[in-house]
Amino acid sequence: MRFPAEPFRIKVVEMLRRVTREEREQAIREAGLNIFAVPADTIYVDLLTDSGTAAMSDNQWAGIMLGDESYAGSRNFFHFQSVVREIFGYEHVIPTHQGRVAENLLFSTILKRGQVVPSNIHFDTTRANIEHQGAEAADLVIDEGLDPYALHSFKGNLDPAKLERLLTDRGAANVPLVMITVTNNSGGGQPVSMANVRAVRQVCERHGVPLFFDACRFAENCYFVQQRESGYANKSVTEIARELFSHGDGCTMSAKKDGLVNMGGFVALNNAEWTQQLTNLLILIEGFPTYGGLAGRDLEAVARGLREVLNEDYLAFRIGQVAQLGELLEHAGVPIVVPVGGHAVYIDARRFLEHVPQSQFPGQALVVALYREFGIRAVEVGSLMFGHKDAGGRDVFPQLDLVRLAIPRRVYTTEHMRFVADSVIQLHREREKLRGLRLTYEAPVLRHFTARLEEIGPAPAAVPDAGRPGHELRSRA
Numbered sequence: 343m344r345f346p347a348e349p350f351r352i353k354v355v356e357m358l359r360r361v362t363r364e365e366r367e368q369a370i371r372e373a374g375l376n377i378f379a380v381p382a383d384t385i386y387v388d389l390l391t392d393s394g395t396a397a398m399s400d401n402q403w404a405g406i407m408l409g410d411e412s413y414a415g416s417r418n419f420f421h422f423q424s425v426v427r428e429i430f431g432y433e434h435v436i437p438t439h440q441g442r443v444a445e446n447l448l449f450s451t452i453l454k455r456g457q458v459v460p461s462n463i464h465f466d467t468t469r470a471n472i473e474h475q476g477a478e479a480a481d482l483v484i485d486e487g488l489d490p491y492a493l494h495s496f497k498g499n500l501d502p503a504k505l506e507r508l509l510t511d512r513g514a515a516n517v518p519l520v521m522i523t524v525t526n527n528s529g530g531g532q533p534v535s536m537a538n539v540r541a542v543r544q545v546c547e548r549h550g551v552p553l554f555f556d557a558c559r560f561a562e563n564c565y566f567v568q569q570r571e572s573g574y575a576n577k578s579v580t581e582i583a584r585e586l587f588s589h590g591d592g593c594t595m596s597a598k599k600d601g602l603v604n605m606g607g608f609v610a611l612n613n614a615e616w617t618q619q620l621t622n623l624l625i626l627i628e629g630f631p632t633y634g635g636l637a638g639r640d641l642e643a644v645a646r647g648l649r650e651v652l653n654e655d656y657l658a659f660r661i662g663q664v665a666q667l668g669e670l671l672e673h674a675g676v677p678i679v680v681p682v683g684g685h686a687v688y689i690d691a692r693r694f695l696e697h698v699p700q701s702q703f704p705g706q707a708l709v710v711a712l713y714r715e716f717g718i719r720a721v722e723v724g725s726l727m728f729g730h731k732d733a734g735g736r737d738v739f740p741q742l743d744l745v746r747l748a749i750p751r752r753v754y755t756t757e758h759m760r761f762v763a764d765s766v767i768q769l770h771r772e773r774e775k776l777r778g779l780r781l782t783y784e785a786p787v788l789r790h791f792t793a794r795l796e797e798i799g800p801a802p803a804a805v806p807d808a809g810r811p812g813h814e815l816r817s818r819a
């Protein structure tokens with residue numbers, strides 16, 4: 343397939359430092375084979391996350407200079423509020439410094455112990471904020487959404503039958519709201535269809551339960567609706583977004599994704615009583631309601647970013663760039679989750695490294711090798727992140743060991759993506775050389791952030807390069 347070229351030109355550049363394999367070997371070793379502990383300036387292509395890593399536009403930077411840093415009533419807040427109202431259609435707009443605070447405000451206010459919040463798949467911070475209230479987070483994605491190889495245009499859909507069952511079993515009084523995550527990050531960045539949103543809305547209405555969105559990647563989701571869902575080809579992505587949110591009662595958003603900023607978020611909702619409660623908590627933990635933990639200039643950048651992200655030339659390039667990386671890998675026989683989602687390509691590490699058992703962290707072994715050999719940072723979403731011991735002290739592993747290559751917005755060129763593809767393909771050819779890992783330190787919770795590991799067996803020899811040098815001086819072992 344042909345993919346659109348960059349619909350922008352580059353006005354500011356950030357030089358990358360040359361780093362040798364020896365330096366990387368030392369950095370990853372000192373980091374205890376934990377990619378979170380590696381200094382970012384030793385990385386060539388950083389695909390750890392698409393969150394807070396976007397390049398802002400000249401228009402956003404110009405907006406930064408128009409920041410009004412008044413404690414109360416900043417003009418940038420009113421601009422931000424009007425843009426959020428226009429796109430999302432919700433009356434009340436509460437700024438926060440990032441997505442998890444939006445979630446915290448919402449769930450600390452409206453959620454009670456013992457209640458349950460269903461979603462397609464809750465993102466980790468959403469789940470943690472729900473569980474922190476002594477409540478339960480239920481993942482009700484369609485079955486195809488859990489199968490890495492099932493082909494479905496909207497693998498992020500929430501199963502309305504599962505929702506109906508949950509609401510009937512638990513009673514609507516125990517479900518303060520239903521949430522839909524667009525796109526479904528934890529399921530591979532897969533989109534949700536408008537038909538599904540309507541079906542979920544109907545179930546919610548029958549039971550009298552409000553519907554909220556986790557809107558982090560709403561523009562990417564709406565672009566997929568335009569491209570894949572019948573009846574939407576002639577609608578603009580902005581119109582599609584308005585329709586999507588019109589089926590709900592509110593949303594939380596980390597603007598660090600489709601807000602095209604490095605920091606920011608919000609809650610938007612129609613319920614005035616909830617708004618008052620959220621606002622009281624906001625003042626306690628984030629700041630005055632017209633800045634919510636952000637500078638006036640940051641609010642201006644979000645306001646402008648939310649408009650820019652709906653530009654369809656941008657979206658065609660964005661979704662195309664991710665799809666292209668997926669296509670290059672798939673054609674070379676690298677096992678990836680299909681169809682490719684909106685913001686990332688996920689490698690199936692169990693299939694990639696068939697000789698490394700799950701107890702030896704195949705995903706993390708791949709992450710370490712990608713960094714050591716090519717200077718690429720990916721993130722493990724598998725047995726290191728989700729594995730734990732059960733009550734009997736036995737290891738429990740997740741079904742999948744994935745490695746996520748998340749693509750920052752407007753940051754890397756297509757040539758960077760080719761370099762990533764060639765590197766992964768080269769590693770795939772040499773996969774027998776990779777060894778499993780074992781833990782030498784693990785924290786009791788969220789162990790992947792601080793874990794330390796070591797290689798099982800002798801240190802691996804360098805993998806020959808992919809014939810497409812990255813920005814490095816290679817010296818071979």
Ligand code: P70
Pocket residue numbers: 390391392393440441442443465467468523527556558596597598607721748
């Ligand atoms: C990511 C980051 C954040 C996120 C999200 C959804 C659907 C809420 C939030 C929280 C987190 C991450 C993961 C690995 C490495 C670095 C960062 N997702 N809802 O990359 O938003 O971070 O602003 O509090 O995806 O997926 P916030």
